[in-house]
Amino acid sequence: MVSAAEPSIGLRFENVDKRYGAVYALRNLTLAIAPGECVALAGRNGSGKTTLLRIAACLMRPTRGTLSFSGVAENQNPRAGFVAHASMVYGELTAKENLLFFAKLLGVANRQQRVDNLLREVGLGERKDSLVRTFSRGMRQRVAIARALLADPSLLLFDEPATGLDSEATMWLTGHLAKLRDSGCTILLSLHGESEIARLATRAVRLDTGSAVADTRSGATFQSVFSMAGG
Amino acid sequence: MGLLSNTAALLGKEVRTEFRSRELLSTTMVFVLIVVVLFSFTFDPTTNESHRFGPGLLWLAFLFAASLMLQPCFLREQVNDTLSALRLAVSDPFAIFLAKLGANTLFLLMTEVLMLPVFAAFFNVSFRGQLPGILLTFFLGSLGISVAGTALAAISAQARMRELLLPLLLLPLLAPILVASTEVTVSLMAPEPFMQWKGIGFLTVFDVVFLTALWLFGEYLLEE
Numbered sequence: 001m002v003s004a005a006e007p008s009i010g011l012r013f014e015n016v017d018k019r020y021g022a023v024y025a026l027r028n029l030t031l032a033i034a035p036g037e038c039v040a041l042a043g044r045n046g047s048g049k050t051t052l053l054r055i056a057a058c059l060m061r062p063t064r065g066t067l068s069f070s071g072v073a074e075n076q077n078p079r080a081g082f083v084a085h086a087s088m089v090y091g092e093l094t095a096k097e098n099l100l101f102f103a104k105l106l107g108v109a110n111r112q113q114r115v116d117n118l119l120r121e122v123g124l125g126e127r128k129d130s131l132v133r134t135f136s137r138g139m140r141q142r143v144a145i146a147r148a149l150l151a152d153p154s155l156l157l158f159d160e161p162a163t164g165l166d167s168e169a170t171m172w173l174t175g176h177l178a179k180l181r182d183s184g185c186t187i188l189l190s191l192h193g194e195s196e197i198a199r200l201a202t203r204a205v206r207l208d209t210g211s212a213v214a215d216t217r218s219g220a221t222f223q224s225v226f227s228m229a230g231g
Numbered sequence: 232m233g234l235l236s237n238t239a240a241l242l243g244k245e246v247r248t249e250f251r252s253r254e255l256l257s258t259t260m261v262f263v264l265i266v267v268v269l270f271s272f273t274f275d276p277t278t279n280e281s282h283r284f285g286p287g288l289l290w291l292a293f294l295f296a297a298s299l300m301l302q303p304c305f306l307r308e309q310v311n312d313t314l315s316a317l318r319l320a321v322s323d324p325f326a327i328f329l330a331k332l333g334a335n336t337l338f339l340l341m342t343e344v345l346m347l348p349v350f351a352a353f354f355n356v357s358f359r360g361q362l363p364g365i366l367l368t369f370f371l372g373s374l375g376i377s378v379a380g381t382a383l384a385a386i387s388a389q390a391r392m393r394e395l396l397l398p399l400l401l402l403p404l405l406a407p408i409l410v411a412s413t414e415v416t417v418s419l420m421a422p423e424p425f426m427q428w429k430g431i432g433f434l435t436v437f438d439v440v441f442l443t444a445l446w447l448f449g450e451y452l453l454e455e
Binding site: 054057059060061079080082084085086087088089090091092093097101102104105106147 | 248
């Protein structure tokens with residue numbers, strides 16, 4: 001179920017540094033992402049992909065530089081759909097309780113129906129009343145993806161979303177993200193290596209030690225961006 | 232979704248997860264029970280001395296029990312990075328604090344109310360006729376402990392040596408609450424009981440000041 005996205009959101013990182021102590025996770029990064037773009041972020045472990053996504057989600061502030069949004073009311077953060085390394089759901093609640101809880105916080109209309117539909121789509125319809133702590137890694141990832149999609153956000157930030165997913169779930173996710181991309185949703189995906197999901201991207205950016213070292217909109221050169229040493 | 236509806240949803244989640252696991256309530260109740268029983272052997276419960284020392288012991292037990300309860304309130308949100316999910320979902324981050332301190336106050340009050348008859352039995356004291364005053368003191372004291380404790384729990388959860396940091400910061404900060412609550416409880420347990428309104432006023436001011444500070448600066452405590 002893909003709803004028409006709200007006005008698309010654009011992002012602009014300008015001279016952004018993010019430092020953890022003496023270590024730079026991002027260094028003087030300038031990157032503009034147009035509304036409706038689907039950007040695949042590639043790079044080695046520690047290249048700054050996760051930090052970039054967490055800053056984009058407004059979960060952390062840059063040490064230096066600015067991040068600005070277009071398509072968002074002034075002084076407001078975009079309510080991004082965010083999938084991180086951790087599942088970001090409660091083990092002591094069932095899959096359905098988790099989604100109903102977050103749907104309530106997000107003010108989702110027709111919560112019961114929306115949650116039931118999403119759980120069925122991610123393949124958890126049969127296990128919706130099981131506690132999340134009894135789920136496998138892949139099942140938790142499915143709940144995490146369903147949580148991120150709850151409010152039909154116009155900005156999706158997915159950090160290695162296919163981690164733990166089987167081929168069937170990966171295919172569903174790829175198809176769903178394709179529909180969201182086509183409806184104008186802005187998508188940032190952090191990926192390791194060229195995968196099925198990477199083919200959705202309309203642009204590929206490679207990070208290395210916190211800086212953008214390659215940036216292409218040409219599908220023909222995507223492979224080179226992903227295949228640089230380290231994936 | 233406004234602040235209050237966000238808070239209600241978050242508080243409902245806190246209560247549901249706690250009643251499902253019963254981690255905090257069972258820990259704090261067992262702790263207070265052990266303290267009350269052990270100290271009842273130290274003092275002769277028939278003397279007036281126990282009436283003087285009893286409330287202090289009771290509040291010390293509540294304070295240490297609260298530090299056990301407050302420690303995991305933000306640490307549990309870090310296990311699956313659910314704090315990030317909450318920050319992305321709520322319209323006002325203060326709702327996260329309101330729900331946490333509401334849940335902490337509720338669980339602490341439940342512990343206190345359930346342990347009060349045990350304390351009365353072991354220390355041979357009667358609160359008959361003073362129950363409204365006792366409950367008011369418990370509420371204001373617990374709220375003060377929860378407001379300051381929830382803020383410090385949020386700070387310490389992101390720090391190194393987090394298990395040591397919370398008690399180190401919490402106990403000195405809550406000393407005024409401990410003193411005021413104890414004095415009010417002593418006056419309510421006196422042979423001729425009376426309500427010490429000065430203490431109640433102090434507890435109220437403490438709660439309001441810390442709640443206001445949390446409202447103003449709470450958002451920064453949640454940032455990574």
